[in-house]
Amino acid sequence: xxxxxxxxxxxxxxxxxxxxxxxxxxxxxxxxxxxxxxxxxxxxxxxxxxxxxxxxxxxxxxxxxxxxxxxxxxxxxxxxxxxxxxxxxxxxxxxxxxxxxxxxxxxxxxxxxxxxxxxxxxxxxxxxxxxxxxxxxxxxxxxxxxxxxxxxxxxxxxxxxxxxxxxxxxxxxxxxxxxxxxxxxxxxxxxxxxxxxxxxxxxxxxxxxxxxxxxxxxxxxxxxxxxxxxxxxxxxxxxxxxxxxxxxxxxxxxxxxxxxxxxxxxxxxxxxxxxxxxxxxxxxxxxxxxxxxxxxxxxxxxxxxxxxxxxxxxxxxxxxxxxxxxxxxxxxxxxxxxxxxxxxxxxxxxxxxxxxxxxxxxxxxxxxxxxxxxxxxxxxxxxxxxxxxxxxxx
Amino acid sequence: xxxxxxxxxxxxxxxxxxxxxxxxxxxxxxxxxxxxxxxxxxxxxxxxxxxxxxxxxxxxxxxxxxxxxxxxxxxxxxxxxxxxxxxxxxxxxxxxxxxxxxxxxxxxxxxxxxxxxxxxxxxxxxxxxxxxxxxxxxxxxxxxxxxxxxxxxxxxxxxxxxxxxxxxxxxxxxxxxxxxxxxxxxxxxxxxxxxxxxxxxxxxxxxxxxxxxxxxxxxxxxxxxxxxxxxxxxxxxxxxxxxxxxxxxxxxxxxxxxxxxxxxxx
Numbered sequence: 001x002x003x004x005x006x007x008x009x010x011x012x013x014x015x016x017x018x019x020x021x022x023x024x025x026x027x028x029x030x031x032x033x034x035x036x037x038x039x040x041x042x043x044x045x046x047x048x049x050x051x052x053x054x055x056x057x058x059x060x061x062x063x064x065x066x067x068x069x070x071x072x073x074x075x076x077x078x079x080x081x082x083x084x085x086x087x088x089x090x091x092x093x094x095x096x097x098x099x100x101x102x103x104x105x106x107x108x109x110x111x112x113x114x115x116x117x118x119x120x121x122x123x124x125x126x127x128x129x130x131x132x133x134x135x136x137x138x139x140x141x142x143x144x145x146x147x148x149x150x151x152x153x154x155x156x157x158x159x160x161x162x163x164x165x166x167x168x169x170x171x172x173x174x175x176x177x178x179x180x181x182x183x184x185x186x187x188x189x190x191x192x193x194x195x196x197x198x199x200x201x202x203x204x205x206x207x208x209x210x211x212x213x214x215x216x217x218x219x220x221x222x223x224x225x226x227x228x229x230x231x232x233x234x235x236x237x238x239x240x241x242x243x244x245x246x247x248x249x250x251x252x253x254x255x256x257x258x259x260x261x262x263x264x265x266x267x268x269x270x271x272x273x274x275x276x277x278x279x280x281x282x283x284x285x286x287x288x289x290x291x292x293x294x295x296x297x298x299x300x301x302x303x304x305x306x307x308x309x310x311x312x313x314x315x316x317x318x319x320x321x322x323x324x325x326x327x328x329x330x331x332x333x334x335x336x337x338x339x340x341x342x343x344x345x346x347x348x349x350x351x352x353x354x355x356x357x358x359x360x361x362x363x364x365x366x367x368x369x370x371x372x373x374x375x376x377x378x379x380x381x382x383x384x385x386x387x388x389x390x391x392x393x394x
Numbered sequence: 395x396x397x398x399x400x401x402x403x404x405x406x407x408x409x410x411x412x413x414x415x416x417x418x419x420x421x422x423x424x425x426x427x428x429x430x431x432x433x434x435x436x437x438x439x440x441x442x443x444x445x446x447x448x449x450x451x452x453x454x455x456x457x458x459x460x461x462x463x464x465x466x467x468x469x470x471x472x473x474x475x476x477x478x479x480x481x482x483x484x485x486x487x488x489x490x491x492x493x494x495x496x497x498x499x500x501x502x503x504x505x506x507x508x509x510x511x512x513x514x515x516x517x518x519x520x521x522x523x524x525x526x527x528x529x530x531x532x533x534x535x536x537x538x539x540x541x542x543x544x545x546x547x548x549x550x551x552x553x554x555x556x557x558x559x560x561x562x563x564x565x566x567x568x569x570x571x572x573x574x575x576x577x578x579x580x581x582x583x584x585x586x587x588x589x590x591x592x593x594x595x596x597x598x599x600x601x602x603x604x605x606x607x608x609x610x611x612x613x614x615x616x617x618x619x620x621x622x623x624x625x626x627x628x629x630x631x632x633x634x635x636x637x638x639x640x641x642x643x644x645x646x647x648x649x650x651x652x653x654x655x656x657x658x659x660x
Binding site (some may be wrong): 054055056076079080082084086088089090092093094095099103104106107108109135151 | 404407408411414415418419480481482484485486487488489490491657
């Protein structure tokens with residue numbers, strides 16, 4: 001079973017907390033030098049998986065090996081080869097940035113001079129010099145995460161595990177983190193990262209596992225998954241209820257995906273080639289006499305992915321009502337001139353379109369239509385994605 | 395490096411980090427010092443007058459020393475609970491450092507803190523009239539006995555801190571048991587005046603033995619009516635105190651480290 005070609009393998013991992021089954025037979029295989037994105041909503045089992053792989057939690061059943069060592073039988077060997085950056089930046093608030101890194105380096109067994117040098121290197125690499133000698137309790141969330149990430153890399157581990165590395169970061173912090181992950185990969189590090197954002201997995205991961213209720217429900221490359229999920233989603237808001245059937249028919253005729261009706265006149269459909277679908281749809285909608293409130297073209301959200309891969313939304317899994325969007329989130333087609341949406345993304349090769357649609361630093365769907373009202377058309381879907389409150393930490 | 399040497403090295407690093415933290419939280423250091431000073435002044439002047447005046451103040455200090463270091467166990471409980479609930483223990487546990495080093499580092503830094511507490515309390519004692527005419531090596535041995543007891547109590551605090559479900563629980567649970575343990579003893583009064591069962595508890599209480607051993611070593615003779623009793627642990631206070639410290643350290647070290655390992659089990 002020891003497998004040099006895979007830096008991380010897990011087979012049939014199970015773990016329960018009381019009567020809640022957090023892991024229900026998780027299988028993973030991460031080829032050495034690649035990035036695996038573990039994608040799922042809150043409570044899906046992402047953090048539990050990470051904690052088992054990082055030897056912080058014992059599984060009830062199943063086996064896992066990291067860098068060739070069993071996480072249960074040889075935890076120390078695993079700890080020497082793994083860098084962990086958890087969901088909550090574990091930095092000592094009273095210590096400075098430099099002292100935090102020095103502390104970690106010393107606990108990896110480095111001598112004083114070596115630990116000091118390594119701390120200095122990481123401060124430069126993560127652009128933390130200006131924070132080097134300030135107590136880390138005064139840092140912004142993004143800076144703390146960067147310091148925590150730097151701490152995970154102190155011993156140059158061949159395997160790095162990042163638990164929701166960009167959750168709670170502003171776009172700048174997110175872009176920084178993405179760059180850091182890419183640098184790691186360029187150096188040959190194997191990375192497992194968890195995320196709630198399909199876009200983030202698409203940007204960073206060679207392969208993606210979608211996890212839900214403690215099980216892997218889909219796996220493949222990001223583009224394979226997107227082919228199953230559909231590419232960008234074309235959404236229109238039709239304020240006049242009488243026009244909605246016609247709108248549905250037009251979007252349905254684009255094929256091969258079936259449109260869905262959302263609340264407040266939203267009709268949306270997955271596309272294989274977003275810009276092309278949009279170009280076809282707009283004249284046809286006009287010809288059918290459909291008055292449009294808003295038009296957006298956006299990368300699929302996690303909810304879309306869940307719907308496509310599991311037949312239900314991520315929040316349906318959570319048992320939360322799916323239509324929790326507050327009324328004011330939808331301006332009811334207010335200001336946008338009906339029937340006159342602006343053209344969107346410049347037509348590019350379909351495979352790269354989502355990257356243009358969502359520039360670096362914005363994993364959540366970015367409306368490509370008019371900036372103002374169009375954003376609202378998507379907000380309800382996002383708010384559902386984030387609606388699940390139960391963390392799966394411990 | 396042997397496992398033991400590695401645990402010692404890493405515990406030293408953790409202790410350095412704890413002391414750095416402590417130095418940057420002057421509030422908690424002051425709180426740790428104010429508490430024994432307050433007891434010195436309250437007991438020396440509020441109770442002291444009724445209990446023998448100057449003689450009582452000389453007698454008092456052995457008890458205050460034992461009580462002050464016992465209370466430092468609450469800091470161990472709080473410190474570990476804080477580390478655990480702020481995610482720092484997760485960071486430490488993901489590193490290749492022996493399981494015992496984080497807890498040992500905490501008890502070592504708290505032992506340092508107890509030394510500071512003891513020094514400040516002794517100086518305050520000198521101000522209220524505490525004196526010792528014993529040979530220097532007896533005085534030194536007296537403080538060593540107290541510090542060994544401090545180390546033992548710190549492991550009790552560590553077990554509480556690692557068991558508590560939250561920082562708040564650790565804070566109150568870490569403190570509440572200290573009152574009966576230090577007061578049902580010969581730290582401040584004579585057990586001979588206590589009702590039967592309480593007297594037995596007080597005579598066998600390691601706090602009593604530590605206070606009595608320290609007084610013996612400092613040459614502080616109890617005033618009339620404040621004798622520590624005549625049970626076996628009283629007559630053999632020094633060996634009994636050392637035995638208790640060793641026993642408590644071994645038992646609670648095992649419990650605390652086991653508890654720390656168990657975090658892995660969720």
